[in-house]
Amino acid sequence: MLKGKFVYLRMIELADVELTYGWHNDCELQKMTCGPIRVVSKEIEKNWVLSKTTNNGKDIYLSICLNENDKMIGLISINDIDFLNRKCNCGGILIGDKDYRDGVAYRESLKMMRAYVFEQLNMNKLTGKCLESHVLSRADMESAGYKLEGTLRDEVYKNGIFHNVLCYSLLKSEYSEFKSLYDDEDKYLLVFARMVRKIKKELKQ
Amino acid sequence: MDIKEFILKFAEEIEIENQEDLTPDTVFRDLEEWSSLSVMVFIAFADENFGKQIGDKQIAECNTIQDLYNLMKA
Numbered sequence: 001m002l003k004g005k006f007v008y009l010r011m012i013e014l015a016d017v018e019l020t021y022g023w024h025n026d027c028e029l030q031k032m033t034c035g036p037i038r039v040v041s042k043e044i045e046k047n048w049v050l051s052k053t054t055n056n057g058k059d060i061y062l063s064i065c066l067n068e069n070d071k072m073i074g075l076i077s078i079n080d081i082d083f084l085n086r087k088c089n090c091g092g093i094l095i096g097d098k099d100y101r102d103g104v105a106y107r108e109s110l111k112m113m114r115a116y117v118f119e120q121l122n123m124n125k126l127t128g129k130c131l132e133s134h135v136l137s138r139a140d141m142e143s144a145g146y147k148l149e150g151t152l153r154d155e156v157y158k159n160g161i162f163h164n165v166l167c168y169s170l171l172k173s174e175y176s177e178f179k180s181l182y183d184d185e186d187k188y189l190l191v192f193a194r195m196v197r198k199i200k201k202e203l204k205q
Numbered sequence: 206m207d208i209k210e211f212i213l214k215f216a217e218e219i220e221i222e223n224q225e226d227l228t229p230d231t232v233f234r235d236l237e238e239w240s241s242l243s244v245m246v247f248i249a250f251a252d253e254n255f256g257k258q259i260g261d262k263q264i265a266e267c268n269t270i271q272d273l274y275n276l277m278k279a
Contacts, residue, residue, distance in 0.1 A: 204220075
């Protein structure tokens with residue numbers, strides 16, 4: 001279990017299926033992810049969760065839970081773990097519970113995920129991608145020291161249009177450089193907030 | 206910056222379409238355009254325009270645009 005101030009991360013469990021079923025069927029929530037919007041049955045969802053709970057070699061799915069009452073509010077994943085090349089990908093983060101979309105759980109979960117990837121799994125490179133229009137995701141990666149590797153043009157068809165997908169990566173050396181920033185919560189919040197504002201303005205132009 | 210100018214800038218930042226409907230008593234959280242991203246935008250706006258470093262918790266304690274203005278002036 002990875003413990004933060006506000007939330008903790010634990011391996012996904014079969015009992016989480018009721019919540020993940022609702023979130024995976026929430027089109028509004030899925031609108032900004034890179035994956036396709038697909039409705040799933042409870043049976044499909046159950047099999048999906050079961051496959052994640054019984055194998056953590058290549059992909060790790062972590063439930064985001066509140067410290068105060070253990071309530072699960074979201075999900076974050078580390079995917080394509082490659083111990084030979086010491087790299088992996090953050091497949092995504094989803095704050096399913098609408099009451100906790102103020103950014104606090106989002107930022108802390110990503111911070112813990114990065115610490116786990118670099119300080120426990122001993123990875124050298126973490127990748128992440130998001131829709132060009134996903135302000136929060138871009139702001140997280142750009143303020144946390146990730147470098148933009150490139151743009152996949154018209155990569156994802158969603159909501160009636162094709163979207164560009166931005167590909168980012170963070171090396172261990174860059175993570176180490178930025179770690180002190182993540183630990184200063186007030187300073188990091190300001191850097192993050194400035195990035196959100198900058199990206200929003202860029203997208204508006 | 207007086208409250209009138211603040212409301213105009215606030216509307217511009219949060220991209221409020223009907224600026225004329227805004228008053229100091231408007232509950233900003235009830236605005237359709239207000240979102241979790243708006244909190245971040247406002248934090249950056251406060252820093253740039255007022256040199257104020259505020260947190261999301263302080264914004265959570267505010268209800269109206271006047272409260273936000275008072276936070277800037279405190």
